[in-house]
Amino acid sequence: MAYQTFRQEYLQVPPVTRAYATACVLTTAAVQLELITPFQLYFNPELIFKHFQVWRLITNYLFFGPVGFNFLFNMIFLYRYCRMLEEGSFRGRTADFVFMFLFGGLLMTLFGLFVNLVFLGQAFTIMLVYVWSRRNPFVRMNFFGLLIFQAPFLPWVLMGFSLLLGNSIIVDLLGIAVGHIYYFLEDVFPNQPGGGRLLRTPSLLKAIFDTPEEDPNYNPLPEERPGGFAWGEGQRLGG
Known part of the structure; x- marks a missing residue:
C-alpha cells in the first residue's frame, strides 16, 4: 500500500523535476554505497x-x-522551486524549461572555468530559485518562521544562510548571476523598447518534449504552493 502511494505521488511530479531530482538522489546514493566516488564526478576542465x-x-x-x-x-529547495517553475510559468512548455536548464548549465559551466568550483548543483538550485522569485514578486515568504519578506529577496536570504553555515557565497552569487541573465533575456529585454527575444527554444527540443495543448479549462495549482514544505513557504500579499 505504501509503495503504491509513493509510486502515485512520484508519478505526479512533473517530468523534468522528477528526472533531475531522481538523478541527484541516485548519484548521492551511489556515492554513499561506494559504487562511485566524488572524484569521478567533479568538474575538471582538463579531464573533460x-x-x-x-x-x-x-x-x-x-x-x-x-x-x-x-x-x-x-x-528540498531544488525539488520545491524546480517543481513550482515547471507547474507554473513553464506549464505546457516543457521544451522551454529544458532549454532553460541547458542555457543555465552552459553559462554556469563557462563561469565555472574561472571561479574554481568543482560542483555546481547548489548554484543551479539558486538559479531556479532566482527565476521563480522574480516571476512571483508579490509572494510573501516565511523562512523557518524567523523572517518574512517578499520573494525577490529569497536568493539573498539563502546566500546569507549559506554564509552562516560556513559555505562560500561564490556558489550563491554564481547562481544569482546566471538566474538574472536568463530572467533579463527572457522576461525583461523582450518587453523593452527596441528589445526582442534572444533566447529561442530549438525546434528539436519542442518536437521531443512538448505535448499537444491541454484542456483550456484546466485550472493549474497556484505556482507558489506545489507541496507542503514550510521552508521558504510563500503566500501572495493580500491572500
Whole structure:
C-alpha cells in the first residue's frame, strides 16, 4: 500500500523535476554505497577537454555532498522551486524549461572555468530559485518562521544562510548571476523598447518534449504552493 502511494505521488511530479531530482538522489546514493566516488564526478576542465571525460559536465550538477543537513536542505529547495517553475510559468512548455536548464548549465559551466568550483548543483538550485522569485514578486515568504519578506529577496536570504553555515557565497552569487541573465533575456529585454527575444527554444527540443495543448479549462495549482514544505513557504500579499 505504501509503495503504491509513493509510486502515485512520484508519478505526479512533473517530468523534468522528477528526472533531475531522481538523478541527484541516485548519484548521492551511489556515492554513499561506494559504487562511485566524488572524484569521478567533479568538474575538471582538463579531464573533460583533454581526456574526454564529458560526463563530468553533467555529474557535477548531480552531487550535493554526503547525506546530511546540507544535502537535505538543497534537495528540498531544488525539488520545491524546480517543481513550482515547471507547474507554473513553464506549464505546457516543457521544451522551454529544458532549454532553460541547458542555457543555465552552459553559462554556469563557462563561469565555472574561472571561479574554481568543482560542483555546481547548489548554484543551479539558486538559479531556479532566482527565476521563480522574480516571476512571483508579490509572494510573501516565511523562512523557518524567523523572517518574512517578499520573494525577490529569497536568493539573498539563502546566500546569507549559506554564509552562516560556513559555505562560500561564490556558489550563491554564481547562481544569482546566471538566474538574472536568463530572467533579463527572457522576461525583461523582450518587453523593452527596441528589445526582442534572444533566447529561442530549438525546434528539436519542442518536437521531443512538448505535448499537444491541454484542456483550456484546466485550472493549474497556484505556482507558489506545489507541496507542503514550510521552508521558504510563500503566500501572495493580500491572500
